[in-house]
Amino acid sequence: MSFATPVRDMRFSLEHMAGFGALEKTGAFADLSDDLVAAILGEMAKYCDNVVAPLNEPSDRDPARLENGVVRTPKGFREAYRQYVEGGWNALAFPEEWGGQGLPQTLAIALVDALNQACMSFAIGTTLTTGAVKALLHAGTDEQKRLYLPKMVSGEWTGTMNLTEPQAGSDLSALRTKAEPAGDGRYKIAGQKIFITYGEHDMTDNIVHLVLARLPDAPEGTAGISMFLVPKIHVNEDGSLGARNDVQCLKLEEKMGLHGSPTCVMAYGEKGECYGTLLGEEHRGLKNMFVMMNAARLDVGVQGVGVAERAFQRALAYALERRQGRPPGVKAGEMIPIYEHADVRRMLYSMKSLVEASRAICYANAVAYDLARRAPDEKKRKEAKALEDLLTPISKGWSTDRANEVASLGVQIHGGMGYIEETGAAQHMRDVRIAAIYEGTNGIQAMDLVGRKLQMDGGTAAKAFIRKVKEEAVIARAGKRPELKRIGARLEEAANALEASTDWLLEASKKDQHDALAAATPYLKQFGNVAGGYYLARGAMAAALMLGEEGADKAYLEGRIAVARFFAENYLTEAAGLTQAIAAGAESVARLDPEALTG
Amino acid sequence: MSFATPVRDMRFSLEHMAGFGALEKTGAFADLSDDLVAAILGEMAKYCDNVVAPLNEPSDRDPARLENGVVRTPKGFREAYRQYVEGGWNALAFPEEWGGQGLPQTLAIALVDALNQACMSFAIGTTLTTGAVKALLHAGTDEQKRLYLPKMVSGEWTGTMNLTEPQAGSDLSALRTKAEPAGDGRYKIAGQKIFITYGEHDMTDNIVHLVLARLPDAPEGTAGISMFLVPKIHVNEDGSLGARNDVQCLKLEEKMGLHGSPTCVMAYGEKGECYGTLLGEEHRGLKNMFVMMNAARLDVGVQGVGVAERAFQRALAYALERRQGRPPGVKAGEMIPIYEHADVRRMLYSMKSLVEASRAICYANAVAYDLARRAPDEKKRKEAKALEDLLTPISKGWSTDRANEVASLGVQIHGGMGYIEETGAAQHMRDVRIAAIYEGTNGIQAMDLVGRKLQMDGGTAAKAFIRKVKEEAVIARAGKRPELKRIGARLEEAANALEASTDWLLEASKKDQHDALAAATPYLKQFGNVAGGYYLARGAMAAALMLGEEGADKAYLEGRIAVARFFAENYLTEAAGLTQAIAAGAESVARLDPEALTG
Missing domain, CATH: 1.10.540.10 (Acyl-CoA dehydrogenase/oxidase, N-terminal domain)
Structure with missing residues (x-):
């Protein structure tokens, strides 16, 4: 294709x-x-x-x-x-x-x-x-x-992140890899790590592993984890390559997708001769890891956007080429491209609007990342940092959940051919499935959103965001074009629903965390919907303005309005129901005796 | 496992x-x-x-x-x-x-x-x-x-269905396989068919192919299709096996999942020596096919239920065994099974409630199938037939869409291990993906629902069903237990939303079919949600009653109430938003110049 x-x-x-x-x-x-x-x-x-x-x-x-x-x-x-x-x-x-x-x-x-x-x-x-x-x-x-x-x-040397061990996945406190001072300022590393992406490969002369491990007598739990820089090949003082370090890839995992990417089981110090240097302070490894983790989470969100984009392009091309059926009411004559069927377009517009919404969220997150570091005045930097922090779990969680939907719709549009591997549609679905899992599962993103991001500042950043959305909704509703009015109306309803959830969660979490944790996933979904609808509405309004300019790219700009409108009618409308689901709280997921779930 | x-x-x-x-x-x-x-x-x-x-x-x-x-x-x-x-x-x-x-x-x-x-x-x-x-x-x-x-x-001999050809998938009017009278009461069959499940295998002595083909001078389109019975091995008058027929499997497809099932490209009459007999009347093949198609669609819905059930059992077992993290607020001590985390239970309860809801819909559909044929009085048979017809696209479409969600949640609960093939969770996701596609894609099910099933009787069957749901909601709301009251409230809201959509669709389709076709997919989803919530509510009320009986299976019965409640809070609450999406109508999926979708 x-x-x-x-x-x-x-x-x-x-x-x-x-x-x-x-x-x-x-x-x-x-x-x-x-x-x-x-x-x-x-x-x-x-x-x-x-x-x-x-x-x-x-x-x-x-x-x-x-x-x-x-x-x-x-x-x-x-x-x-x-x-x-x-x-x-x-x-x-x-x-x-x-x-x-x-x-x-x-x-x-x-x-x-x-x-x-x-x-x-x-x-x-x-x-x-x-x-x-x-x-x-x-x-x-x-x-x-x-x-x-x-x-x-x-990029002449590549890097890796080594966190996971079999017993320590989402919960790194159980991490066991050890680091002992070697006496020469270096550390001896010993342990096995799993799920190490590109832990070993043949594309570069060296690979630089960042490895989480425990120093002797380190505190238990996550407060006792340090980070080490462990090269595959030792680097001499003059920067030239030295001897091989005691670092090995033991196995590649057989995965559902991403077959081109080596996912390694890595052994450090099998011969007792693995050396590395401390990166950052002792016992502060997790804090350092989180510095890159935020950026890495945004990267994963964007992986979702990327694969979803390609799945969309493939599905659109197929829908324009594949002929089946006739227009409603017409019994004879040539078959029409399946793009001409409303239900196929519904799938394509779903895909397209989700791709554009998730892309805009991730790009806005990136702009906030840059502004948080490079804006000239401190107030702007602080505001941008708050937005960056707020959007990161949404970029990661919402974009990758939606990317899975998009890739699955891509298979669906191909009909039976979508299930055949040679078509290529199924690969996108298999590839992108991991994005909702690694770099913190989407459940963990949701808990980060309602736990850390929402509560840390008493909801200030979330409320500021919702205020901006509402302002945008008012402007859209005042637009001349009926599509903008509809977009504005749906956006306003959704923003109100999100505000209600936010208030409810802030209030409920004053007592304890149970309601917040129980409602985390639908809250992230709702926030993502509203954020997506907001950025698409901005695009639609810009497009409406640009349509008045000379030489405007008419079909394309009309498309931005139509896609934003489709998203508003189909995804922003989910918001009120999600507020009900959120407000059902911890009680609706109260612990059941597993016997109750056993048929 | x-x-x-x-x-x-x-x-x-x-x-x-x-x-x-x-x-x-x-x-x-x-x-x-x-x-x-x-x-x-x-x-x-x-x-x-x-x-x-x-x-x-x-x-x-x-x-x-x-x-x-x-x-x-x-x-x-x-x-x-x-x-x-x-x-x-x-x-x-x-x-x-x-x-x-x-x-x-x-x-x-x-x-x-x-x-x-x-x-x-x-x-x-x-x-x-x-x-x-x-x-x-x-x-x-x-x-x-x-x-x-x-x-x-x-079952000593197996059967197949041969519909699809490369150019004739969802639209069988383009079918080209030919059948010519052979002069001895039999017909010579010539053509290729694709996607033929178990078209060839080694489990039985014979395979009986039902093949759609065109007689000479048959009318164009679907009105010119006849059905033929084409054995792999000819059967003699006395029932013994005779010579081999000219039927071959040319290729097996490499699929995303269902690897154990041979999906065959079948060639009939490559040597000009394939013989079969006419099954049913000339040119009425599609009508015959639809007799078994309705049953086959229910079968496919149940395939979804089955795979989802196993995905759920696997995920539950893993969640009870895998330890990560601690309860909210607890920093030290042993890690707890991930089942103890609210967000993991949310996923498990989602899976379980979707499995139970889809199973109940399919079983109720089957009961209606039996009653439509075997109830003693005609009125009951007619009512049952109307319910069977109404539920069939929902059994097929809703159950398999939800099964895909369930299987994906099963992967998610396994975290990184879910992406590794040896765990087995990914297989369920790959296997069940086809169920939303074959036997009429779920888009076609949705169009069957809003086109044929809803409009044919002016909405009588749908409205009768909604009426029953509302009655059940009133009874649930009058229940003593607060969970039943909540279930009843959510069910009533959802039934009202479905009623509004139904009225809107019936009204809109008086002019033309565009709005109905555009809204078909969200309407099927909404109908499935309401039907699922209805059957779960019946189960919950039965469980509440049975809890009063001596020797009641308490944990299990409480589970039925909790699962119904979870479904009500999380899926019935989608209904109002879906009514908005449906009412957006054809305009929201109006045809765009493909340029508008090209970045």
Whole structure:
């Protein structure tokens, strides 16, 4: 299937929904302009469409393999990765002093979107490296930065995150990997880690593992976890590669999807000779991990957007080509493309509106991330940080839940052909399924939203967001076009419903956390719906204005209004019911004797 | 994972939700009683748990294979099938004159449930045979019945349905397979069919294909399609097997799931020597096909129920065993089973309530099927037929859509392990995905509901159903227990919302079909939610009554109330939003220039 990075959509989302203009206005990024963004996205599309996208289907059938301790990535990955490094893509949003290009992280997020559209199993490796770079920038010593950052910013060496052990998944307090001072300033690491993405591969000369482990006499639980930098190959003082470290890949997992990406069981110190250095302070490893975790969660949300985009493009192409049936009431004559059937369009518009809504949420989250660090005045930075914190679990949780729906609709549109692997639609569904699970399951995102994000500031950030949504709804309702009026009306109802849930949750959680935890998942869904509807409404209003301009891209701009309207009628309308479900509280999920569930 | 057919749930569903007692009262089935049902379900469970269930995971890894035109089913399938035939399972609900046991179809539906829980890829073959038997019983000549029925009722020979061709899927009017009179009362068949489940296999001596084809000079479109009975091996006058017919399996499809089930590309008459006999009247093949199609659609709905049940059992077992985290506010001490976390229970209760709701809908549909044929007075038969027709698209569409959700939640509960194939959770998701597609996609079910089923009788059946729901809601609201009051309140709101949609659709479709077709999918969802909530409410009220009896199974009965309540709070509350989405009508899915959807 022909695939094209949707540069026009990505630009529209950045400029007219996610508020990218605010970054240009900060002056913090030299020469940043819409034209520069257009140029970068254009180059990105060339690379992704021509080099990465063709890897997607073959790498599903010819997965990464472990042979004598060496992981062979699928055919074409090495060469595509070489071009990724040479094109400077890894360095896009990192500081110039380490070889980066100093552009906003928002553009790096657009890159994550494009790469995941092209091939998620290839793209996933790159986001682990950029995550590791962020941890090093945040917590590395000068020496660690000098030795590792240049190669990792360029992407010549990749990075990994090593958290999970069989008994320690969502709950890292049970982590057992050990680190002992070796006497020379280094630490001896010993333990096994599972689910390590790109823990071993053949694309680069070195791999830099960030490993969570416990020092001797560390406190129990999460307060006793430290982070270590453990290279696959030791790095000499002059930056050249030294001896091999005692780090091995024992096994690759056989997964439902993402076959191109090696998911490794990693052994550290099987021979007692694994050495690493402490990254950050002792026992503060989890705090450091969370610095990159927030960014990583946004990355995963965008993975959902990317795969959903490709699933949509495939389904649209099929719907325009496949002919079955006739218009209502017509019995004879030629069959029409299934796109002409209202129910097929319903599925396509569902997919498209969910892709656009989740993309806009993630891009807005990225803009907030950049503003939180680079806005000139402190008040703006604080506001942006609060928005970034609020949106992160929604970007991750809502976007990936919706991406699973989108990929499944993509299969559905193909009918029986969707179930046949050679069509390619099923792969998207299998690939994207993991995104709702890793980097904190979506349940954990929901608990982060109602626990940490909502309650920490007494609901200030959430309420500020809801206020903005309501203002937007009023403006939309005052619009001339009937579609805008409808969008505004649905948005206002949904914002009111979200406000009611928010008030209820804040009140209920004053007593204890049970109601909040019980209602977390529907609350995240409701918040995501409202946020998605809000950004789409902004886009629709911008489109309505632009339609009056000379040379306007009429069909495209009308599309933005229609898609926002579809979302409003079909997803914003879920909000009131969700408020009822939320208010049912802890009682509705009260613990039952498992016998009650056993037939 | 240990698995057990949930006999207690199945009996509760039959007796206290689906109204099985009405069948006993007809007197049409000799000796039918709750005790007999219990005995049959008990035997069913023994066979399914011990013989079929162990095949499920191995057959996913070791799929059906085509070798030199012969299909080898996975290890164990032949033996399990032999026991299926010997146990008389295939014959359960067929007439005694053909070797059947003359029991209600409802019990055959319970068997479909149990078999699909145990192993969907094994079970699917059996429902095609029973479907073919129904077509033969309905349309076969005395000679066809004499030669084929005894072996097919017993299951010694299996049956297939051959509809789809590459250009003719949802729209069979484009069908090209040809049938020409051979001069001896038989017909020469020529054409290729795709997606033929168990089109070829090694479990029986013969396979009886029902093939749709066109006679010479047949009218165009669906009015020119006839049905033919085409055996793999010709059957002699005395019933013995003769020469091989010119029927071949050319290829097996590589599918997302259901690897154990051979999905065949079938060639009829490649050598010009394929012979069959006409089944039913000329050009009336589609009408005959629809006789078994209704039953087949219910079977597919029940496939969804079955796979969802097993996904639920697996997830519950994992949640009780896997330890992560601590109760809210507790920082130290042992980790608790994840079942103790409210958000995990939310997922489990979602799964369980969807399984119970969809099972009850399908069982009630089956009871209506039996009553429509066997109730003593005509009025009852007519009413039952109207309910059967109404519920069929809901059984198929709603149950399988929800089964996909359930299977996905099952993966989610397993966290990262859910994505690893060896855990088994992912298989359920891959297996059940097809159920929303075949036997008429769920979009087609929705159009059947709003087009044929709702409008044909001016909404009489739908309104009668809604009336019953409202009556039940009033009774529940009058209940003493607060849970029943809540169930009643939510059920009443949802029934009102469904009534509003129904009125709106009936009114809108007086002008044209566009609004009805556009709103079909949300209308089916809404109807399924209300029907599910209704049957669960009946179960909850029965449970509340039974709790007062001596020796009551307290934990279990409380569970029925809690599950119904959870469903009411979380799914019945979707109804009002769906009414809004439905009323947005055709305009919200108006045709857009594809350019508007191209980024």
